[in-house]
Amino acid sequence: MTGTTPLIRLTGITKTYGRGQATFQALKGIDLAIETGDFVAIMGPSGSGKSTAMNVLGCLDTPTSGRYEFKGVRVEALSRNQRALLRRRYLGFVFQGFNLLARTTALENVELPLIYRGERAGTRHAAARAALEQVGLKGWEHHTPAELSGGQQQRVAIARAIVTRPAVLLADEPTGNLDTRTSEEIMNLIGTFNREQGITVLMVTHEPDMAAYARRIVRFLDGRVDSDRRSVEAA
Amino acid sequence: MLWNTLLLALRAIRRNLMRSFLTVLGIVIGVAAVITMVTLGNGATRSVSDQISGMGSNLLMVLPGQRFGPGAEAAPAFKSADLDAVRTQISGIERVAPVANKTATAVFQASNWSTVITGSNSDYFPAGNWVLAAGRSFSETEERAGKAVCVIGDTVREKLFGRQNPVGSEIRIKQFACEVIGLLKPKGQSAMGQDQDDIVVMPLRTVQRRLTGSQDITRLIVSVKNGASIDAVKQQLILLLRERRNIGENQDDDFRVMDTRQIAETLTSTTRILTMLLGAVAAVSLLVGGIGIMNIMLVSVTERTREIGIRLAIGALEREVLLQFLIEAVVLSSLGGLIGIAIATAASIALAGAMNVPYMFDAGINLLSFLFSAAIGVIFGYFPARRAAGLNPIDALRHE
Ligand SMILES: Nc1ncnc2c1ncn2[C@@H]1O[C@H](COP(=O)(O)OP(=O)(O)OP(=O)(O)O)[C@@H](O)[C@H]1O
Ligand SMILES: [Mg+2]
Helix, strand or coil, X not given: CCCXXXXXXXXXXXXXXXXXXXXXXXXXXXXXEECCCCEEEEECCCCCXXXXXXXXXXXXXXXXXXXXXXXXXXXXXXXXXXXXXXXXXXXXXXECCCCCCCCCCHHHHHHHHHHXXXXXXXXXXXXXXXXXXXXXXXCCCCCCHHHCCHHHHHHHHHHHHHCCCCCEEEEECCCCCCCHHHHHHHHHHHHHHHHHHCCEEEEECCCHXXXXXXXXXXXXXXXXXXXXXXXXXXX | CHHHHHHHHXXXXXXXXXXXXXXXXXXXXXXXXXXXHHHHHHHHHHHHHXXXXXCCCCEEEEEECCCCCCCCCCCCCECHHHHHHHHHHCCCEEEEEEEEEEEEEEEECCEEEEEEEEEECCCHHHHCCCCEEEECCCCHHHHHHCCCEXXXXXXXXXXXXXXXXXXXXXXXXXXXXXXXXXXXXXXXXXXXXXXXXXXXXXXXXXXXXXXXXXXXXXXXXXXXXXCCCXXXXXXXXXXXXXXXXXCCCCCCCCEEEEEHHHHHHHHHHHHHHHHHHHHHHHHHHHHHHHHXXXXXXHHCHHHHHHHHHHHXXXXXXXXXXXXXXXXXXXXXXXXXXXXXXXXXXXXXXXXXXXXXXXXXXXXXXXXXXXXXXXXXXXXXXXXXXXXXXXXXXXXXXXXX
16 A cells, blocks of 8 residues: 555445344445555455445445545535535446436437536537447447347446546446356456556456456455455456 | 536436326316316306396396296286386386297298297387397287287297298297287397297287286386486386385385396306306316326336436436426426417317307416416426435435
8 A cells, every 4th residue: 555545445334224123234344445546346245245335435325434535535524415526526337237217328328427517518429429439339329228238238337437537437246137258348348447547446246257357356244344355367 | 507407307308208298188188178168168257248238238127036046936927007007107217028928839831940939019129139130010009909910030930931031921829820020130149058039029918818828927128218317217116016016114025126237247147157167177177187197207206216316326416306307397297288278279269159159368267277287297296306316326226
């Protein structure tokens, strides 16, 4: 670790679901620092709290206690609105279930984050087309999700996530619904964005083959970080 | 931000065309029904009051009993002596026409037609704004002798004579033959939907002797001289009739003297109640439309909650999402409202023409239905969205 502030630092993060009698502590004190430009895979058995941690990291959910610093800013102290602005400016998401808007063309899906950023129509169209081209979907701009394969939908989702050039790309089992070949294509894409654009990647995966694309592997066990190491290949 | 949000709202409408169409349709039907009903009802009311004020403001109607219509207590009819007394003892009157009615079938050659026979005198025509198209009215001799002569309305002429000239012919009514001496100019339908031209007028005495078989007169039509006070004539009439009908000092009148304003009020209050009823029925359809919209919106809440989650995750602010849904709701419901108003205007003009009542634009009901429809759209489109936008993004995304 360098002496500078890491991009993301979690200190003693806990997350408890439910209230009263039926509570469940999904995160039991997570300490984690992530440097700019890193490619981190989060692994661990089902129910170990990987998704919960990702949602906290992505400001989609709030931790029950602990400290979350993003670029040195205390995230847990921000208002809903400020957290939305943080997502808008720095974060891109790719979900296992793609989460594209139905009956909406690929181009309009990719444009969406730019609309919220207030980009002009011209800039927006150009950027969205370029992003679709980068994920290999040139010529598919006017297809709706129902007209695209799973792999193509995930590519649209990736294009939507990177079109704003986010600081961090968060992906929760991005290849969970895809076959091996398509998974590899998707991982190559994500790897390219990490290497060429310096986008920090946080990815949850169950498959060692996919984790192999990462430079660092963090293992979760029962709501805690169990192990944290640089991958052999990348080292 | 407003511009971009408008764009997003319009895209969402286009994306869910069927849902948008059904939402708009629900509002269109409700709004169109309410406005059409109320507009036609207003037209009918206006038409009734126009027609009565067309009778002239100098008319008084004298009726036995205190009230019109059902529930009217039995009160003795007037007699010919009452008519003479009114004519001789009251100052300021121009004409007095008695009326006695009887339904009967009129026959001419192979045609027959059931109609109302009115017994009166020659004053009946000017008092009722009737104009002769051909022939003449009754002479005094014919009235006094109860001669079998009649003046017929245009409908009766058409049913019995077709294209033939009726004047001079004889029609049979019950067992007697009656010479047609005059034909009335057509007046058309009354506002209450009656055919005013379906009429046969004979001298009072003829009707009393040959049809009703009694001396009864069911009402008196009194026209007041120009310049004379209507109220004064009314007071005199009341005093005279109370005396002639032996009404004690503490007893109420068992007859009624109405001027045209009162007649108009009585009749228009009926059409007004009708308007309200029709409006209420139509309002139910607006409500049903609203419930339909609510149903559509609630069914789509699951999908839309996830949509809201996606939007929040990729950088939308809560207020941007809300504004988008508000715009969507307002655009759809005002579109529905405007189309509804357009259809209602077309339908009201067409139906008013068919029903022979004036078309009267009612800004109030148009505005009211429009606002109501907008409110429905906003309530059912916006409030479910507000709940969803208040969730943590992850909870909205996970919504099942
Ligand atoms: N909204 C919730 N309410 C209650 N409990 C929850 C909720 N979300 C997750 N949990 C619980 O928290 C624990 C951690 O869940 P999480 O989704 O983080 O696991 P995961 O590591 O992502 O598992 P998987 O590999 O199956 O995706 C699980 O036991 C789960 O039951
Ligand atoms: Mg998970």
